[in-house]
Amino acid sequence: MCKSKRSTSAVQPRTRRNTSMTDESPRPTRTRTLTLTSSSSNYETTTSDVAITESRSYVYEEKNSREKEWSNASSISSHASLSSLKDTLPENPNIYPFSEISAATAKFSNPRLSSSAWRCSLRARDVVVFRRTFRRPIDLPELRHRLALICRSHHSSLVKLLGASVSGSAIFLVYEFVPGASLADCLRNRRNPSFTDLNTWSSRMQIASDVAHGLDYIHNFSGSGSDSGSDFGFVHNHIKSSSILITEENLRAKICHFGASDLCGEASGGRTARLEGTRGYMAPEFQVSGVATKKSDVYAFGVVVLELLSGEEALKFEFHDDGSYRRTSVVETARAAVTESGGVRKWVDKRLRDSFPVGVAERMIRVGLECVGNDPNERPDMGWVSIEVSKLYLESKEWDEKMGNNIDLSVSLAPR
Structure with a gap:
């Protein structure tokens, strides 16, 4: 133990004693006064104070030793936690x-x-x-x-x-x-047009829900901390069936090329962009101005929904022997289907073998048609769209359960 030595001009002598830390006998309680004189003031203490000070010194040393051990252990634990946390960030x-x-x-x-x-x-x-x-x-x-x-x-x-x-x-x-194939290839197999990997209604509704939620996130929740302040979100600009990946593992949809438009310098004015569009997915106002917005993304999503339900291309041309051709838009055929009696059942992809809830299908077509409205101001926000599609997806699952359809599929997207 270390005892402090103090300089003093008048200190009465005192007797040293053994203060072993293993001695459990009571501490002395004598009260002989020691007067310490300094230039500024006088201090008084007692031999019992000295004993208490010695005891506290030991306690502090032991406490400091334990704190160092805890600190080292905590440091190691913290490094491990930070390393683990870093992997999740x-x-x-x-x-x-x-x-x-x-x-x-x-x-x-x-x-x-x-x-x-x-x-x-x-x-x-x-x-x-x-x-x-x-x-x-x-x-x-x-x-x-x-x-x-x-x-x-x-x-x-x-x-x-x-x-x-x-x-x-x-x-x-x-x-x-990500292993998989594009939605376009899954819907239209060039080697075998009568085959599709998406042969159940629920699988197509799951894809529609995935894309709707992904685009809602891009528009309304991405870009936190951007220069636009509270106006979060980006314009995708490339929504089409060939830019949507269907994963091989479980037929879930992932949107490709997120951020490409913004990073390539297509963006101007915060969240708009100029670029060439893809025929069949271009909103009317985009065809005139060449400026892509969130509303033009909504239009393209609506086209994808109608492709998904019908299995048909967004835009196709039928050529005749006389050199003439006929242009067919999936938007036009969908509008005709909801106005004709029995038109929905005839319009939905035949490869689903008529196994789908007709009421849900009609409402889903109407959601797609709302997205492809001519007036961009009347098109819905993707937040509303994602909610509506989710509701219809849940109704589709309930229909599946009632019908006893097995929707647990093991699939391969390899060429056939």
Whole structure:
């Protein structure tokens, strides 16, 4: 034990005693006064005070020792907890050097998934690299800011963006790879037109619900902390059946290319964009102005819903021997179906073998038709749409249970 020594001008001598910490005998209680004189004041203490001080000194030393042990243990635990927490947090966006993208794709000689998409391994992850072209100049700080906003967005119905790379006027967007096939390919099998992987009503309603909730998230909940303040959300601009992935594992839908429009510089005025559209999915006002908005996304979603229910293409042309052709829109045929007696049953995809709730089907068609209204101001918000589609999906499940249909499917999206 360490006893403090104090300098004093007049201290009466006192007798040292053994204060072993293992001694459990009572402490002395004598009260001989020791007078300590300093330049500023006089202090009085007693031998019992000295004994108490010695005892407290030991207690403090023991406490400090235990606190150090607890602190070390807590530090180790905290590091483990932080490491575990880090695994669950959204990843920081990756800014990949172009040389890394080039090496991963073997200088873009890897087999292509499309004209501008390559599947490869990047930093030990299975990814898809999409090449896009900037529509307008964007400086790197702005690009990093937009990329961070998009990469922070997480939803089960979105294919996740991992990062990007820039080279000249091109931007390379890196998305996670998800096994599956596009909705367009699932609905229209080129090798076997009479076959579809989506051969139950419930499977199609599940897909409609997934896409509705994903687009509602993009419009109304993504982009938190953006420059637009409380006006959260992005415009997708590429909603169509070929941009919706159907997962091989359980036939759930994921929206592809989220963030591509914003990062490519198509956005202007906060949340609008200019780009070329896809025939059959373009809203009337978009065809005139070329400006995409959330309402034009709603229009494209409505077309996808009608495709999903009918199995038909958004827009197709029938050519005749005399050189003439007939243009058929799924929107036009749907409008005719809800006005004719028995038209809904005739219009819905024949490959469902007439096994679906007709009342739910008609209401679902009407939701799609509300989305493709000519006046953008009269089209519903995706928040309302997602709620309506969810209600109809639940009614479809109840119908399945009553009918005793088995909707637990094991499927493969491999070519047939």
